[in-house]
Amino acid sequence: xxxxxxxxxxxxxxxxxxxxxxxxxxxxxxxxxxxxxxxxxxxxxxxxxxxxxxxxxxxxxxxxxxxxxxxxxxxxxxxxxxxxxxxxxxxxxxxxxxxxxxxxxxxxxxxxxxxxxxxxxxxxxxxxxxxxx
Numbered sequence: 668x669x670x671x672x673x674x675x676x677x678x679x680x681x682x683x684x685x686x687x688x689x690x691x692x693x694x695x696x697x698x699x700x701x702x703x704x705x706x707x708x709x710x711x712x713x714x715x716x717x718x719x720x721x722x723x724x725x726x727x728x729x730x731x732x733x734x735x736x737x738x739x740x741x742x743x744x745x746x747x748x749x750x751x752x753x754x755x756x757x758x759x760x761x762x763x764x765x766x767x768x769x770x771x772x773x774x775x776x777x778x779x780x781x782x783x784x785x786x787x788x789x790x791x792x793x794x795x796x797x798x799x800x
Contacts, residue, residue, distance in 0.1 A: 707766045718751040743776035752779045759786045
């Protein structure tokens, strides 16, 4: 039943490739198959807006991810053990954004690196106004 729900969710997300861990013979915690967890990865560009040490999340404004989500401001989790990025607020970045179906959809950021300051990003005017200069 849960696997069917994940497949339906994958179809609703468009053509984003999802990999079910159970198809690779992996098993998860407490004897549950990781087939209960789908994952999607996306190369993303955006603006770094800060780090919250209490929640171990970064805030970013990112470009649209075609077929997945519109451009928006988001708080993204960092994996346990990942350190806060050594970036200045307002810096243009590229990173990998990973969506994981856990207890709902959770979004993570990794492989975060700065881009040249003159990098042009495709962000809607309303989002630019919201995040400031």
